[in-house]
Amino acid sequence: MGIKHNRRLWGKVLLLLVVLLIVGVTVSGCYGRTQTLGWSGAVVADDTLFIASVNGNLIALNTSDGGRLWPDVSLGTSAVAVYGSPAVEGDLVYVGGYNGKVYTISSSLGSKRQVYPVDENLEPIVSGVVVAYGKVYFGCSDGKVYALNAAELYKEWEFPTGDKIWSTPVIDGETIYIGSFDKKLYALNAMDGSKKWEFETGGAIVATPLVYNNTVYIGSFDRYLYAVDATNGSLRWRSGVEAGKWYWAKPVAYNNVIYAPNLDGKVYILDANSGSEVAGAVDLKSPISSSPVVVDGKVIIASQEGKVYSLDTSNNQISLLANLEDGGKIYAPLCASNGVIYIHTQTSKQDALYALNAQTGVTLWSLSLTSE
């Protein structure tokens, strides 16, 4: 009887272990997985703002009051995450999706026109799309830079890099600059995709490059900001200060000073020619992944926690412009047009767009992007 009792006890212990194991791993499984929602930035063309919502719709808004110009256009049959800002050229809006497709939508009618590729899917597109010279340029997670014909949406050329591309290309003259996970910054001929030069940093590159005064500024995962000669790809300087975390957002320049936000919550203020610190880094106490904008001599920066700051470039003093914490987190790049800042905030289920006066921080209008 005692033995049987002992065995029953053992059976219970083993059963408990198995249950604990299942519960533990399942809970950790639910906890660890991450959802793709996207963080599309906005683009303004002719008083119309285009933005993609976290539920995969392309939305056209009147910039004066935020009214919808046409019913939201669903990009895919299921929600498509969009990480890059849309691009506008003529009557077409271009947007790249995490499902590996590029879409064109008529900006006047709000109807889908074309999709690339038609039947298949590329690897996820995290990069934003850029339109120039009759071509649509974007980077892809398959490690290639693509150039599509902007009118017909067929591939004109592609350029392979050594790893994934999440960086948005920047076009200056006839050159495209783009970073890759392979730690390199590439300069490509925008016409045929031939490589002009490449420059290797110490870490992966996710940030979008900044081209300013014939110099390309790029932040890397090795926590340094690099200044590279735009003509030949030679290093001009590497920032003397090592940031606390990765450079994710695109830096901005004003009056020969570079403002480089970092995920450590600081904005590094560097001399554009030498890379030395012009002023001490400004600490916003929350990671910065949203690319800032410059409006009337002020750098507008949003931290992930939902606070918007204005950095006065004349004295490098920071002030809180608006607190949008109620709207959720801010990951998307900021958009500025006619003295108004458009800020995309999001939670895990819904997102909103705020239009703020760049000088006063007053909310001109705000609306939910998830529900019409």
Place this chain on the structure above:
Amino acid sequence: MGELWNAGPMALMLNGLIALSHYLFGSFGLTIIVLTVIIRACMYPLTAKQLRSSQAMQALQPKIAELQKKYARDKQRLAEEQMKLYKESGVSPAGCAVPMIIQMPIWIALYQSIVRVLAVVPEGLLNLSRYLWSWSIVYSMLPLDNNFLWFNLMMPDIPLAVLVGVTMWLSQKMVTPVTTDPQQRSQSQMMLWMMPLLFGFMAMSFPSGLALYWVVSNVISIVMQYFVLGSWGSLARSTARGPVVADKQYLKRITQVEKTSADIGAVEADIVETSPTKEEGLDYGVSGDKRQVGGGGYLPSPRGIRRQPKRSKHHRPKRR
């Protein structure tokens, strides 16, 4: 609690993995293998203790049977004597579960680390930076390559899931005790099949980096068990013909002992001699190890041995 976990064990595992991968050619698969070896090496004293404990528990079965027979009508005394026996023999019935319990937070931390380190989606990579310690090698190593051998460490892989099941079955089979109790035997059989199937199933739905940890961990278990127990255990007995026969004889004998304890009053007149030399001469494994029935000095009680009834010279059994 969640913050504590993230800042403590999870961050330690995550940063440790990334830093280790720096010295292993940036291969995250190789990093998981080396980490598994390190974890299992640290747990070796516990594992060895657990294995010896199970071995001793098996060896104690005849003694327990004897106690059961002796105190058949006094359950409390029986329990006391059993605990005393465990204590005297240095056996801890809970010892077997400790390594598994210790490994559970490691699995969870490893799972979360794999998902976070190999962040596929932008939200994941952005979130990862929160957990990184300010070591230069950690920052410059990321993001890590997801591919190892034929599989993507972030995605489930069916051949690897099968390997998880097979290696776990082999590892469990080695230490599955031989028992006569149908209830315990069915329980052992259930565990022998259920755990590999459960882990195999989980491996099919979790990142293969975790499955890689389980496979390597199982292989290490097999090797450790071989060296600690000095044999392939039940694995060898089930694959060799001779030992199976020996097991059957052993099982038969244990059955007899247990049956005897149940109807102790009725067997007094029904006795036949069993040769102790034959018992000692049994070979129980391909490696040559012999089952120590006595469990260290145990001598079969004469009361526990069945004897044939005395028969007359003229008595012959009927032939069919």
